[in-house]
Amino acid sequence: MKKFNCSIFLIYTFAFCCYSQLSQDFETRIEESGLDLSYPLGCRRTKDHEVVWLHEGKAIALGNNIFNNDIRFAIETPYDLDRNLMIKNLKPDDAGRYQCKEYPDSNGSIIADYLLRLRAKASIPVSSDSRVNVLENDEVRLWCNATGLPVPKITWYAIESNNQQEFIKDIGVKGRMLGISNVSRYCSTTFQCQASNKYKETYPVYKNITLDVKFLPDVQIKVRVNGTNFLVADTISSNRAEQIELVCDVFANPLTKITWYRDKTTIGHYSAGESSPIKNDKDKTNYLYTLTNIQTNTKEPRYWSFPLVFQADGQYTSGKYWCEVTNEVGSSRKYVQIMQN
Template sequence: MSVIIFLISMMLFRLSYAKDEPKFVGPDTNVTVVVGRDAILSCQVQNLQNYKVAWLRVDTQTVLTIGPHVITKNHRVGVTGADPQAWSLTIRDVRMSDGGHYMCQVNTEPMITQTHHLHVAVPPDIVSGSNGEVMVREGDAVSLHCAATGIPYPTITWRREDSTQFKINGQNVMKWSGVWLNLTAVPRDLDGAFLCIATNGVPPSVSKRILLHVLCKPSALVSHKMIGGYLGEPVVLQCNIEANPTPVIYWTHHDGNKLQNGTKYQAVMSSQRYKHVSLLRISNVSRDDIGPYFCNVENSMGNARDDVTLYTLVTTTVKTTTTTARTETTLAEIDTTSVTSVQPYADMVEDPNHYGVDTDNFVVVLSQHQMQNLDISPSS
């Protein structure tokens, strides 16, 4: 009987002793911190009693802290234990080299340990790729490249700066993923900026701007093939142009000579990417100004031209007669009254051998309203 009582007493003692032994509260942890920020690894111990908690760097077997004391000479390492059950290892201004496993250890016999892993995240950084400006001929292929680093490894996304679609692999897309953007049969309307955007879930994302120049032959298109202008008034001719590189633009009249800016002619140009608009202002229009004008465009890729014909609008005077009867005599007095109307020189006949215009061949066309205003009555 005494043996049984002894065994029972030993079991109860061991249970009581085991109940009072230190033990960890909570599982191992994985902590992710962005490089440059502070990391905190927490270790909670129940029933610590007079035992000590130590932190070690696993890969180097370096003792960092014992109890409230910092052992390592690394000034960025600290420890807090305000709560007897919570012992936190602090690493300030985390660096890439700080990533790895850290062990929380209690000096029991045998010792107990808990391992925590520190992940150091790095925002993306674009390290290489295409130059800021890339040139390609219209219809050719071009490849844009963009490479980035970061932890986790970044994803590269391409899109146009103006957020419009572009064609790749025969499909119209708003964006494309990959370190390479391969464009085939490049059209001129693809001229413009592309953005290479690197993201990995760690802010901030970064981007690089690559300006794609699509070199193309010039094209010219006037807004209207026929333009009318009043004698003595100014008129403006417009030519819409597509060309890259930026072209040389000049205007000529039917004699082929370049028109120079001055009091008579003023030419201005505005550009947006490969699209350009040239305006020619002709002051004080006269009959010498009628005829074709040519918008001429030249760049290293070729040349083009289009023409617009200027005709004049003038006022014409039509004679009408008004008959006034007098009671005193049998004579009729005829008064002449002038009716003024605006008429266009509507038709032009050109000499096929040159661009000169014979103004005598212009035909004045009267409207129905103008015909009704003509009062041609017989004399009495």
């Protein structure tokens, strides 16, 4: 079973729409992409001046003449002084600020000022990478930038699993940013940000972001003699010819290398990516030891077990055994003393 378990904090963010400066009396028009304007953008010239239409500060029409050679644009003049701008088959690039100004006029007096916005389905064009690495106890921020009109609402979920079935859990965070402080190893999970604005929407759009928490290995040695139950102890006494099995249990992310030692002698090691353990060929007593393949846990891939098996044989096998595990965060080790009765 995998569950979300970490400390989140709220990050308040503000979105700023950057349009050229709007006049105090501007009008917002919300229209449908792919359709015509529901009615023209109105403008009426004065008797002394013609008008120029601007889109995001760029002239697109003077008087009755359209500059951009786009047949979707037209100046309509139901009355002599009218210079109304009509746009058909609206496209996303048509959104923005439209101004009708007197021409020529050194002051550039604004007659009409509009902000044209087009309804759009929710989308998440940019977000955190699909996989984010962080060290345990650090702070991390995951983010999703959603666009659309109406403005999408963003909700964060954690993907959990139970009996090999995945489901999503609402973690109570809304907005473009998810912050996690003092990240623990138990925060390693896949988060999902969903964006929804109910416009032409069957399901919310989403992005999955996997948080990979790297941490110092936890190591434990368990021991059993002649196939009895495993136990954890600092010292084990055995009789000659008894079979000793030491298992190095590791919880680490990532796992780089596990090494078994007897006193100062290296017995053998396993490195991540290798098909099997490798013995120390320089150790003349390595024939006494059997290094079995790494055992893994399919439900929790960060758990590893590295068994070492041998028969008690007096001075050759008595001593301090230790297992050392290293990764990019650091190294950890555990010891057990094997004594012969």
